[in-house]
Amino acid sequence: MSILTLKNICKTYGKGNAKVNALNNIDLDVNKGELIAIMGPSGCGKSTLLNILGCIDTPDSGSYFLDGQDVDFKKINGLSDVRNHKVSFVFQNFALIKEFTVMDNVLLPLKFRKTSKKQRTDTASKYLKELDIWSLRKKHINELSGGQQQRVAISRALCQETEIILADEPTGALDEENSKKIMDIFCSLNKKLNKTIIIVTHNPIVADYCDRTLHMKDGRWIDK
Ligand SMILES: Nc1ncnc2c1ncn2[C@@H]1O[C@H](COP(=O)(O)OP(=O)(O)OP(=O)(O)O)[C@@H](O)[C@H]1O
Numbered sequence: 001m002s003i004l005t006l007k008n009i010c011k012t013y014g015k016g017n018a019k020v021n022a023l024n025n026i027d028l029d030v031n032k033g034e035l036i037a038i039m040g041p042s043g044c045g046k047s048t049l050l051n052i053l054g055c056i057d058t059p060d061s062g063s064y065f066l067d068g069q070d071v072d073f074k075k076i077n078g079l080s081d082v083r084n085h086k087v088s089f090v091f092q093n094f095a096l097i098k099e100f101t102v103m104d105n106v107l108l109p110l111k112f113r114k115t116s117k118k119q120r121t122d123t124a125s126k127y128l129k130e131l132d133i134w135s136l137r138k139k140h141i142n143e144l145s146g147g148q149q150q151r152v153a154i155s156r157a158l159c160q161e162t163e164i165i166l167a168d169e170p171t172g173a174l175d176e177e178n179s180k181k182i183m184d185i186f187c188s189l190n191k192k193l194n195k196t197i198i199i200v201t202h203n204p205i206v207a208d209y210c211d212r213t214l215h216m217k218d219g220r221w222i223d224k
């Protein structure tokens with residue numbers, strides 16, 4: 001059963017001579033419970049595509065069906081609902097709030113849930129421990145290494161416990177051991193809880209963990 005379907009998605013940035021065709025008529029069909037890697041050279045459109053799937057950016061044309069629903073990119077409120085409840089996102093640049101502690105960053109997206117403060121803290125703690133950064137929970141983001149920040153960004157996404165996880169180069173700042181640990185966690189969420197996970201990566205070892213790998217170039221699939 002399809003959980004994510006894109007049809008003819010196009011996205012350009014800029015105008016005139018500065019115009020960039022970031023995505024050219026992209027189709028995509030992802031089944032529930034798939035673990036997918038997207039690879040391709042820098043600038044080929046991978047983040048643009050993931051941002052549209054996460055309703056963080058809007059396409060110029062084309063359609064997007066998420067869990068059977070036609071996503072209306074004109075409805076800002078509807079999209080924040082998608083962002084808060086259906087899809088969690090690991091940003092390529094982490095997008096952490098520098099002035100907040102690790103714990104407060106991870107708790108932030110849970111604030112709008114109808115759960116108790118204790119439940120939210122327990123959930124955040126569970127993932128901080130799983131990613132070996134529990135001891136850093138009271139530190140501020142600017143006191144952390146790049147790899148530690150990346151693990152905070154991943155914890156923040158995982159503790160939302162959504163059906164769909166989109167991760168933009170989630171191991172880009174990590175050493176081999178931590179990269180394997182992250183992929184083991186993603187695989188376990190995929191196999192045990194049937195989560196649908198899409199990972200953008202430059203790392204073939206990461207792609208090897210996935211059910212299928214899609215290759216992109218110049219805003220198009222090259223293996224379709
Ligand atoms: N906000 C923006 N304004 C203008 N151009 C943009 C913007 N975002 C992306 N682009 C351009 O769109 C193209 C696709 O960018 P995108 O970030 O999707 O690439 P990517 O495949 O994720 O690259 P990388 O592997 O380096 O992260 C690039 O040519 C980029 O310069």
Ligand SMILES: [Mg+2]
Pocket residue numbers: 046047048092168
């Ligand atoms: Mg990118």
